[in-house]
Structures are given as C-alpha cells and as structure tokens.
Amino acid sequence: DQQVKQNSPSLSVQEGRISILNCDYTNSMFDYFLWYKKYPAEGPTFLISISSIKDKNEDGRFTVFLNKSAKHLSLHIVPSQPGDSAVYFCAASAYSGGSNYKLTFGKGTLLTVNP
Amino acid sequence: GAVVSQHPSRVICKSGTSVKIECRSLDFQATTMFWYRQFPKQSLMLMATSNEGSKATYEQGVEKDKFLINHASLTLSTLTVTSAHPEDSSFYICSATKGQGLGYTFGSGTRLTVV
Numbered sequence: 001d002q003q004v005k006q007n008s009p010s011l012s013v014q015e016g017r018i019s020i021l022n023c024d025y026t027n028s029m030f031d032y033f034l035w036y037k038k039y040p041a042e043g044p045t046f047l048i049s050i051s052s053i054k055d056k057n058e059d060g061r062f063t064v065f066l067n068k069s070a071k072h073l074s075l076h077i078v079p080s081q082p083g084d085s086a087v088y089f090c091a092a093s094a095y096s097g098g099s100n101y102k103l104t105f106g107k108g109t110l111l112t113v114n115p
Numbered sequence: 116g117a118v119v120s121q122h123p124s125r126v127i128c129k130s131g132t133s134v135k136i137e138c139r140s141l142d143f144q145a146t147t148m149f150w151y152r153q154f155p156k157q158s159l160m161l162m163a164t165s166n167e168g169s170k171a172t173y174e175q176g177v178e179k180d181k182f183l184i185n186h187a188s189l190t191l192s193t194l195t196v197t198s199a200h201p202e203d204s205s206f207y208i209c210s211a212t213k214g215q216g217l218g219y220t221f222g223s224g225t226r227l228t229v230v
Contacts, residue, residue: 002158009156034219043121043208043221044159089159100147100164100172101212103219107158 003027004092006106014114019077021109023090026071030092032101035064035075038087038108047088048075080113087111117143119211121222128199128229136194136225138209144189145211149219150182153206165192199229 005024013019021035031052036044050057050064050073057064063076077084087108096102118141128134138148147166151159163179165171165186173179181203183195192211196203208224 004158036221041124041206041224041226043119043210043223045221046219096164100166102161102164103149103210104161105151105159107156 002107003030004090004104004106006088006090006109008109009107010110010112012112012114013080015082016079019075019080019084019111019113021075021077021088021090021111023073023075023106024071025073025092027092027094027104028071029094030104031095032093033064033066033073034091034093034103035062036089036091036105037084038089040087044089077111080111082113082115085111085113117211117213117218117220119145119209119220119222121209121225123225124223125226126228128227130200130229131198133195133197134199134227136196136207136209136227138192138194138211138222140190140211140220143211143213145192145213146189147212148186148192149210149212150184150192150194151208151210153208153224159208162194196227199227201229203227204229 034049035047038044048062066073089108090106091103120139150162162177163171163173171184186192210219210221
C-alpha cells in the first residue's frame, strides 16, 4: 500500500512557465512534508518542506502548498528553468518510535523544462 | 550546511562476495542514519533505521542477516551486503539526521552491480 503517491511520472513545461508537481498521501499521521530533487546516480537534494500546521511555505522560486483535508500537497516552481530538469520526490515524515522520524517517499515525477 | 559522504559511488562485485558501503556525516553528529534502496524508476524504499550504538531496525521484508548495518559512531554507519546476488543489484542511498526530524541529508548513493 503506497502511502505517498505521485501520480504523474513525468511533466514537461516551457522555460519561464510554472511547473506544478502534485503529491497525495493517505497516512494522517504524517506531520511533515518534504520535496527533494534528484539527478540520476546521485542522492536526493532537499528543496523545501512544510509542517502540517501550515498551508504554504515559500522559498525563492519554490512554493509548497499543503491541503490537509484533501491530503494533498503540491510544489510550484516559477519561473521554471532548464536547470530544474530532474526527478522530484515528495516525502512525508512520521514519528516511528524512540527519537526516530521515518520518511516515506513517492515514486517521483520527472520534470523536463524545455528552453 | 550538513554534508553526508557515501562511498563507494559505484561497485561491481562477483556473486557470493560481500560488499561494504560507508556513510559518513562530515560536519555534524548523526544520531540516526537511514539506508534506502532504489530500483529504476521506483521510489526510495527504506531498508533500515540505525541509531548510534544500538541495533538497526529493519523494515518488513528486509533480511537483517543479508544487509548488515553497523552504526558504531555518531558520524559513521556501514551497510554490508553479504553473499551478494544479481538481484541485490540496485542503487543504495544513506541519509543522516541529527534526530527529532530535524532535517535529512542524503549521501550521493552507491550503484551496486553483482555479476
């Protein structure tokens, strides 16, 4: 059972336009959400996060929106740049006992920004 | 910022041999380290969570005798794939956190190919 879902395996946008990447989750115990960017054969790089007590967090060109009632979050990138082309993973964090918080990842969305 | 170094980045080994992968937090003390495995076009699947000085907690379906994890210090965790077989070929990634869900930093990953 996949608790974090990214239903679009790929997305293609023109440079300068907005990229919107979507993520849905099923576990109501998730209390922190993160977006990572990943290039092939590299580890994920943290982009932006949001706590479950907020509905929006902005950092430069990146904005994450959280709709708790719908169990949905999205990452907006504006304006999109060719260097943004990568796989974007949505991840959700939940307390897993002791001092541990465990991340659950979606399958990722391949973003291609065309010049 | 927090930096996690993972070595080797790529390894090819013969079936039946063992391979050790190292994950080091370079500029912070990692109370918790995580090991993930990623198959092509799939999500990062958590294999195990390790806390310094204690036994690792393995996810369901992960063989603890096959994937040996040692977290002997606050800056080093190792994953040993014992008696590797071709089906163990995958991309292995570690991440480290200071704990309490305070940020996850990923290593650059290790591409294991068992021939």
